[in-house]
Amino acid sequence: MNGAKVEFRGLRRQFGTTVALDGLDLTLEPGELVALLGPSGCGKTTALRCVAGFEHPDAGAVLVDGKDITRVPANRRETGMVFQSYSLFPNLSAIDNVGFGLRVRRMGPAQRRSRAQELLELVGLPTQGDRYPHQLSGGQQQRVALARALAVEPRVLLLDEPLSALDAKVRVQLREEIRRLQLTLGITTIFVTHDQEEALSVADRVAVLRDGRLEQVAEPPMLYDRPATPFVAEFVGTMNHVPGRISGSSVTVLGKLLPVDGEIPATPDVEVLIRPEAVLVSPDDEGRGLIVASSFRGSSVRLRVELSDGVELIADVPGHDSVRLAPGTRVSVDLVQRPVLVAAGAPREAATVTAEAVEAG
Numbered sequence: 001m002n003g004a005k006v007e008f009r010g011l012r013r014q015f016g017t018t019v020a021l022d023g024l025d026l027t028l029e030p031g032e033l034v035a036l037l038g039p040s041g042c043g044k045t046t047a048l049r050c051v052a053g054f055e056h057p058d059a060g061a062v063l064v065d066g067k068d069i070t071r072v073p074a075n076r077r078e079t080g081m082v083f084q085s086y087s088l089f090p091n092l093s094a095i096d097n098v099g100f101g102l103r104v105r106r107m108g109p110a111q112r113r114s115r116a117q118e119l120l121e122l123v124g125l126p127t128q129g130d131r132y133p134h135q136l137s138g139g140q141q142q143r144v145a146l147a148r149a150l151a152v153e154p155r156v157l158l159l160d161e162p163l164s165a166l167d168a169k170v171r172v173q174l175r176e177e178i179r180r181l182q183l184t185l186g187i188t189t190i191f192v193t194h195d196q197e198e199a200l201s202v203a204d205r206v207a208v209l210r211d212g213r214l215e216q217v218a219e220p221p222m223l224y225d226r227p228a229t230p231f232v233a234e235f236v237g238t239m240n241h242v243p244g245r246i247s248g249s250s251v252t253v254l255g256k257l258l259p260v261d262g263e264i265p266a267t268p269d270v271e272v273l274i275r276p277e278a279v280l281v282s283p284d285d286e287g288r289g290l291i292v293a294s295s296f297r298g299s300s301v302r303l304r305v306e307l308s309d310g311v312e313l314i315a316d317v318p319g320h321d322s323v324r325l326a327p328g329t330r331v332s333v334d335l336v337q338r339p340v341l342v343a344a345g346a347p348r349e350a351a352t353v354t355a356e357a358v359e360a361g
Contacts, residue, residue, distance in 0.1 A: 003031035003188035004078070004155035006051065010060035013046050013212075020046040021057065022212035033182050033189040034217075035199035038209035039235070044192045047209075048158050051190060053077050064155060077156075080149030084161040086141045088133040094144045095120060095129035101152040119147035124177065139170040146178065150185070157182070157189040163198065175202050196236050200224065208232050226261060230343045233273045240279065240313050244272035244342065251342055254307075254335060261339035270342040278336040279315035281305060283324055287332035289313070296322055305333065 011024040021043045028034050036044035049055040050062055053074030061070045069077055088097050099107075099116035107115070120129050123143040133141055142162060149157060159178070163171045179202045182189050193199050199206045200220040207217040208231075216228040227233035244253035246268045251260050253272040281289060281303065292312075293304040301322045303315045313333065317325060325331065 002155065003186050004065045005030050005063075006156055006188055006190070007063040008047060008050075008060070009063065011047065011050060011057050011062065012059040013043075013050065013055060013057045019212050021050075021060075024060070024209075024212065024214060026207055026214060026217060028188055028190065030188055031186040032204045033179070033191060033202060035191045035193055035203035035206045036209060037193060037196060037199040037206050037235070039194060042209040043212040044194075044209050045160055046212075048081075048160055048190055048192050051077075051156060052079055052081050052158050078154050079156045079158055080152055080154035081158040081160065082142070082145050082149045082162045084164055086133070086138075086145045086165075088141055088144060088148075090133050093130050093132055094125065094136065094140075097133070097144055098129075098147045098151050100148060105152065115151060116147070119151055120144070122150070122181065123147045137170075138166050139174055142166065142174060143177070146181070150181075150187075155188065157187050159189065159191045161192055161194070164193075164195070171198070178202065200236070206236075208235060210235075226339075227341060228262065230273060230341055233341050238276050238314060240274045240276065241271045241343075242274055242311060242313070244270050246270055246342070251340065253340070254311075254333060256335050256337075258335065258337065259339045260342055262341055265342060265344045267344060270344060273341040273343065274313075274335060276302065276314045276316040278338065279305070279313050280334040280336065281315050281317060281325065281331040283329055284332035285330055287330045289331045289333045291325060291327050291329045291331060294322065294325065294327055301325065305331065307333065 006028040008024045008026045011021045013021040024047055036047060038044050046055055050057050053072065057070065061068050089100065095113060095116045098119050099112040102112040102115060117129060120126060123146055125140060125143055128136060128140060136144065163174055166174065175198055191202060203220060205217055205219055206223050208215045210231055216223060216232045223236055227236060233239050242253050244251040246264060249260055250257050251270060251272055288308045289305040291303050292306050295302045299319050300316050301319055303317060303325060305313045305315055
């Protein structure tokens with residue numbers, strides 16, 4: 001399979017008063033896997049359906065290898081799609097589900113069955129061909145759906161929340177399998193998800209959408225370490241909100257002067273966004289922080305630390321520190337010296353952790 005170049009040019013789609021896509025511009029290079037990440041209603045699935053031909057934009061265009069396919073019927077596009085709900089035919093065996101698109105294309109029975117069997121082997125189901133969907137686990141059904149999408153040798157693979165209906169362990173296994181297959185086949189892939197960990201783990205680049213607009217597109221490490229906007233910083237990973245004060249191109253926060261990354265608000269009093277792993281804590285009987293809760297995660301421990309001035313912080317520390325950093329321990333607090341994002345200031349009582357609770361991870 002040869003991956004295609006995919007371009008979204010000024011894509012706009014509106015449903016009644018709701019703007020699903022608001023001038024989306026994004027380019028995928030041949031063989032690239034790009035994850036569309038964002039909250040519900042941000043436009044990521046609408047963008048995917050515009051590529052598939054299930055939605056038609058009100059303005060703008062979708063191009064594949066330079067060809068405008070915006071008005072091309074769905075069945076004439078070289079795309080394969082995998083849905084969240086598997087969408088297998090319950091009355092067909094796994095091998096017949098995989099070969100369905102080949103039958104529509106009038107491939108002979110013997111050749112069709114041979115090709116379907118090859119694909120079942122490719123997705124790790126060499127002996128499940130004669131089983132029906134109800135005889136397969138959720139993960140196996142999604143593998144069949146993936147094999148069916150690949151059977152027609154698409155130039156572009158479209159994955160719409162393909163793992164959200166699976167349990168955590170199977171989800172991790174299958175996302176690794178999808179990435180392996182994508183790299184092996186070199187197929188251009190758009191992966192829609194609301195799961196930040198999923199997006200960061202499989203994608204060459206992640207495109208974060210908000211209200212139909214592209215907030216940032218970047219490789220996973222850059223997206224996480226250097227988010228372009230406070231929204232991206234909040235959505236991709238956990239963030240602490242801590243009061244700070246601007247001084248030139250730097251900000252003073254918790255007594256430490258840090259460089260500011262990105263736009264500096266006009267007001268001197270700001271909220272500083274700090275990752276949990278950038279909060280350094282160590283036992284100190286005279287320290288200004290008190291550990292009030294902890295959540296053991298194996299290789300790491302997430303701590304909730306309350307400072308003497310009422311500010312609360314989330315800190316991620318190595319798992320082997322769990323004993324010496326138990327709840328009730330007084331600690332000193334420092335910050336890693338690296339650029340931070342700032343936002344217009346908020347009342348001090350609001351400048352606390354805005355991510356999920358410690359217990360929920």
